[in-house]
Amino acid sequence: MQRIIYTLILIASTCLVGGSSTAWDVSAAPQAPSTLSYVESSNGLVPPNLDGGPIEVEMGDVNDDGNPDLLSIGDHGSPYVNTDEHGVMVWFGNGQGGWSVYQNGEFGYGGIALGDANNDGLVDVGYGMHHNYSGMDFGDQLLEVALGDGTGMSWTPWDDGLATNGESWGMFGTDFADLDHDGDLDLGSVSFGCCNGVHVYLNQMDGSWEQSWSTTIGGNSNEQITFGDVNGDGDMDLAATYSYGVIYLGDGDGSFSLEQGNLPAAADVSGVALGDTNHDGQDELGLVLNSGAVQVWRWQSPGVWENMSGSLPSNGPYEVVQLADMDMDGQLDVAAFGTGQGRVWLGDGAGGWLESASFSTPPYGYAQAFRVGGDADHNGYPDIVLVSEEGDGWNYQNHMHFYKEASTPDSLEIKPVAPAVHKTYYAGSVIFIDWISAVPGDDLGRVSLELSTHGADGPWQPINNDLPNNGRYQWLLPSGTPSSEQTFIRYTLSTTTETVQAVTPGPFNIIGAQQEPISGLEAHNDGPTILGETSVLSATIISGTNVLYGWDLGDGITTTGRLVSHAYPEIGIYTATVTASNDISSQTATTAVEVYEEPITGLMAINDSPTLLGETTHLTATVDSGSNVVYSWDLGDGSTAGDSMVSHIYAVAGIYTATVTASNKAGEVQASTSVVIIPPAPIHHYFWLPMIWR
Helix, strand or coil, X not given: CCCCEEEEECCCXXXXXXXXXXXXXXXXXXXXXXXXXXXXXXXXXXCCCCCCCCCCCEEECCCCCCCCEEEECCCCXXXXXXXXXXCEEEEEECCCCCEEEEEECCCEEEEEEEECCCCCCCCEEEEEEEECCCCCCCCCCCEEEEEECCCCXXXXXXXXXXXXXXXXXXXXXXXXXXXXXXXXXXXXXXXXXCCCCEEEEEECCCCEEEEEEECCCCCCEEEXXXXXXXXXXXXXXXXXXXXXXXEEEECCCCCEEECCCCCCCHHHEEEEEEECCCCCCCCEEEEEECCCCEEEEEEEECCEEEECCCCCCCCCCCCEXXXXXXXXXXXXXXXXXXXXEEEEEEECCCCCEEEEEEEECCCCCEEEEEEECCCCCCECCCCEEEEXXXXXXXXXXXXXXXXXXXXXCCCCEEEEEECCCXXXXXXXXXXXXXXXXXXXXXXXXXXXXXXXXXXXXXXXXEEEEEEECCCEEEEECCCCCCCEEEEEEEEEEECCCCEEEEEXXXXXXXXXXXXXXXXXXXXXXXXXXXXXXXXXXXXXXXXXXXXXXXXXXXXXXXXXXXXXXXXXXCCEEEEEEEEEECCCXXXXXXXXXXXXXXXXXXXXXXXCCCEECCCCEEEEEECCECCCCEEEEECCCCCEEECCEEEECCCCCEXXXXXXXXXXXXXXXXXXXXXXXXXXXXXXXXXXXXXXCC
């Protein structure tokens, strides 16, 4: 196979951490190399040959050898439609970026999710599909769960009750999460194209499932679904490419409510992703629109979303999006792919994005699947798997491509990925502990995990020991775990010759069985703030558990959360009040937020005259300082204009005094400039007179 190397140039940047106690200190975060390069590492992905149409591919270690594998149930060609693909397909990874496939089942064309559904320590699969005609229990429903035996080669149906509530055409994108905090994984799936909507089923832990919620049957889907927590309350929320709504907030019992607000119209969305890009404990929503725009949105309050897209493209070839820390600097980045083009934009943790990498697939490369995050070769950086539909006209075919980051590690290292800083989890729930490791040589090592609920210095309690170094552990957080806002995990990676450790870079929260009264509540803000810019307000406590924070921001707006952002409408000093409460106590604190207008200084007016009569004179106003400045010109001939730069044609030659007034809510200043308009040069006429001879 031809090796194709894509070199991705990264522009180095410095992460600045503010003075707020809620900021994540990334000073100890691993540093990315100055250049990331990706080598295509697809050897062994064929057979089977793919066909066309949507497909979902997931990364995970299904045979516990420490190496990520790839799983899918295929595209339109599964089972056996012009192809040799069928059933659950596992491409086993060899730890170097090579693959070997094993297929089991007579069904396909759908989405897939990985997780331990029955808590036996082995990876299971959930999948929605269109081709459910196997004729046996394994593959005869549009939505199924099958238990794994630890080999990745054998699956046992565990699916009673699934696809029994109106799923009549086909299901597709699928995801697992503990939606009701009862210690097992539940299942969500979105329709294949038209008509079946979104369905959520709760795990009964006996091989049966009960639907807890669904959308109205109908609408169209772009086959994608994912779970996350967009409002930071610890309850899983749901994002899907579904024409009747993109984002739904979970209630912790398995039901959901639409929270579209001021987001782009759901029918315009072609791709979704969730991830916490700014370390506030809330997942941001990544979107790709039908126009190719790539966007990131943050939930602020019911019905209100903040656009954090910044410099991300407002149009382009993009069809799908992922949020992941591609350069492992501690900040989530944005990756997008579509029409043969891929891009990576580095995040700065504050809504800034810097394009840093690009790659392309053979034309035309329409996106059918896209995943980032797994590290196939243990070099310490995430890799990329995608499926693109390549060709034109009737001659098209899906092709799977795997790109591994090509750097070689020179030292042993383990890097925490999840739980994310400030995220909230319920005791008794299932959560995922994720990491990425850099391992020189062939000894992958083994991983041990420990928990502290009292800060980054411990004391430490064992979670599990001697785990395969595959980047993920599914953790049943014990129901008796006390509430804590200072929860950390310590990761230990040991090879035969060396041991290294890392600690979660910031605290996350546990809502536990034991409650503690609130004490020491304080409210803070990052002001003074210039009018029109965002004020960040935060609340801190000395102690207290299961704490909910409610804010009256002082201008008639209320919101919730320990960390909130708000743009005040006018200058002034606002008294923001936060109330922290739990079941046994409540405290209130205030902070004064100053919103001001920066006074205008150093106003200067200039122009490019002298100007010939009838031609255009350009006038410019500049200031040394001042915010939200509005400019108004008296051009000296009875004409007026606005803006800092104006163009004007004077009707009569002469000298004019143009005066500009610069104003904002702090006051106004004036400056003048003389404009010289000169008449055209006179035209001389010469006459010849006849000479008279005498």
